[in-house]
Amino acid sequence: MVKILPSLLASDFTRLGQEIEDMETAGADIFHLDIMDGQFVPNISFGLPVVKAISEHASIPVDVHLMTNQPEQFIPEFKEMEVDMVSFHIEATQHPHRVMQLIQKNGMRAGIALNPHTPVQSIKHLLPEIDFVLIMTVNPGFGGQSFIGSCADKIGELNDMRSSGRFDFDIEVDGGIDHETAAICRRRGADLFVSGSYLFQSVNPRQAILEMKG
Helix, strand or coil: CCEEEEEHHHCCHHHHHHHHHHHHHHCCCCEEEEEEECCCCCCECCCHHHHHHHHHHCCCCEEEEEECCCCCCCHHHHHHCCCCEEEEEHHHCCCHHHHHHHHHHCCCEEEEEECCCCCHHHHHHHCCCCCEEEEECCCCCCCCCCCCCCHHHHHHHHHHHHHHHCCCCEEEEECCCCHHHHHHHHHHCCCEEEECHHHHCCCCHHHHHHHHHC
């Protein structure tokens, strides 16, 4: 089932509570939070107090995307904040299976994020146990970038692996997602669509969400 995840990094932080409520009214399914440490990616976003405030205010699930080194940090804190999903980059740890298990042990869905240059085959051994895979369709670290078309092939490749292995993980996409690129990703097998600027700058977010769902 297709779900839409507004990326709150693109929201107006001076009126964050209202932005959350407006997106929920528009039909958003899950909120997506990008946490950046200024090391794994050349940018810094927000930390645990903001995640806690968002989680307490939101009435739909929260998806935390860690663009950080040492992604195993703060996993218990995310559980206490009632975060629902946590993804981390395969390049950020030498022990991805251990991090995945830690997330799941704390009652959250675990995801692996793949940069545009990272091959799907790099996580083949994790697919039987993973809850979702996040395909980055832009280079991580900054919002407002354009969709990298070649990443659509990775979505299709991953979908084929899911079908052939009879796995039940979700495929999430993030980067340059609007109604046109969402359609491309849907055809390749994506399930979860992260969108920032396109949704928060839309005159009619409800219509934008409906169009993205197809």
